[in-house]
Amino acid sequence: MTEFTTEVQRWEAVLAHERAADGLFWYAVKTTRVYCRPACPSRRPRRENVTFFDSPEEAVAAGFRACRRCQPERVNAAAQAVATAQYLLDTAQTEPSLSELAAAVGLSPFHLQRVFKERLGVSPKQYAVRVRTDRLKTGLRNGQSVTTALYEAGHDSPATLYARSTDQLGMTPRTYARGGHGEMIQYTGASSPLGQMLVAATARGLCAVRFGNMDDMVPELRAEYPKAEVTENAEALKPYVTGILEYLSGQNTALNLRTDAGGTDFQQRVWDALRRIPYGETRSYAELAQMIGEPGAVRAVASACARNPVALVVPCHRIVRTGGALGGYRWGLDMKQRLLDTEKGKTGQAQPTLF
Numbered sequence: 471m472t473e474f475t476t477e478v479q480r481w482e483a484v485l486a487h488e489r490a491a492d493g494l495f496w497y498a499v500k501t502t503r504v505y506c507r508p509a510c511p512s513r514r515p516r517r518e519n520v521t522f523f524d525s526p527e528e529a530v531a532a533g534f535r536a537c538r539r540c541q542p543e544r545v546n547a548a549a550q551a552v553a554t555a556q557y558l559l560d561t562a563q564t565e566p567s568l569s570e571l572a573a574a575v576g577l578s579p580f581h582l583q584r585v586f587k588e589r590l591g592v593s594p595k596q597y598a599v600r601v602r603t604d605r606l607k608t609g610l611r612n613g614q615s616v617t618t619a620l621y622e623a624g625h626d627s628p629a630t631l632y633a634r635s636t637d638q639l640g641m642t643p644r645t646y647a648r649g650g651h652g653e654m655i656q657y658t659g660a661s662s663p664l665g666q667m668l669v670a671a672t673a674r675g676l677c678a679v680r681f682g683n684m685d686d687m688v689p690e691l692r693a694e695y696p697k698a699e700v701t702e703n704a705e706a707l708k709p710y711v712t713g714i715l716e717y718l719s720g721q722n723t724a725l726n727l728r729t730d731a732g733g734t735d736f737q738q739r740v741w742d743a744l745r746r747i748p749y750g751e752t753r754s755y756a757e758l759a760q761m762i763g764e765p766g767a768v769r770a771v772a773s774a775c776a777r778n779p780v781a782l783v784v785p786c787h788r789i790v791r792t793g794g795a796l797g798g799y800r801w802g803l804d805m806k807q808r809l810l811d812t813e814k815g816k817t818g819q820a821q822p823t824l825f
């Protein structure tokens with residue numbers, strides 16, 4: 471099974487009018503300003519006039535228009551297959567195997583595995599685990615007993631899955647069943663060199679480090695944990711706040727604070743990897759994807775970085791574009807640059823820090 475990831479594979483697929491490649495990439499022809507799907511029946515262009523794209527949108531953005539013969543904008547076989555597989559996993563009472571899923575959507579198991587992961591950041595198997603977790607959450611919210619909810623979510627044995635559920639829910643099933651009641655979330659606001667900072671933690675560790683306006687951030691936090699007891703407690707948060715402020719002033723290069731950030735399995739793996747990037751160093755999204763052993767999931771890795779709830783402590787600011795450009799940052803590029811400068815100042819030669 472070809473993956474159509476290299477230009478050589480793609481060009482061979484175009485020459486062969488390869489139907490299996492439809493929806494996986496598109497090619498555009500410089501001389502006609504038209505883009506096509508690989509299986510387009512039109513005459514093959516000269517190689518030197520051809521550019522490849524990963525989506526119809528990218529071809530349009532580069533100034534090409536859709537071919538009238540093959541209607542490339544309508545063909546997104548991979549997206550369609552993934553959506554169907556996702557629907558089957560969402561609705562099936564008994565979890566289908568990879569080969570059953572693949573047969574249902576008309577792809578090879580290998581091919582489905584690859585496009586599924588590319589688009590959703592997780593394999594069909596990992597996705598199925600998430601579906602079970604979501605069902606479990608819903609069952610618990612609707613008042614089912616923990617054991618009933620576990621069974622109805624498709625878990626075959628409460629005993630083995632209880633421990634794992636704790637990680638996936640961010641709290642134990644019993645705590646979640648009470649809607650977070652009993653779960654204490656304490657927060658405080660602090661002035662930092664980067665502006666107002668909200669720091670919040672459960673009994674297990676930090677669940678939020680954010681920047682912005684306290685008047686917005688506190689209601690947002692409450693909305694995320696509707697039934698938890700969310701209270702202000704500067705005293706309890708003091709060790710966290712002190713650690714973060716010392717980090718910001720360059721005095722603390724190892725921000726080893728405990729976190730309790732929730733997230734999917736995949737997000738947690740990305741956040742763990744971020745914490746392994748040493749102070750003062752940067753990595754690209756591709757390198758981060760390598761670190762978690764998912765070199766093909768660069769986009770999913772980038773979106774997990776963007777969803778990091780615990781700024782600074784999980785140092786997503788250490789991720790830059792390949793080639794060194796800053797890339798994005800939830801709290802703004804200025805802030806990202808300042809953080810990186812502070813870290814460099816500490817590892818370089820007695821440069822004054824910005825703060």
Ligand SMILES: [Zn+2]
Nearest residue numbers: 506510537540
């Ligand atoms: Zn065409």
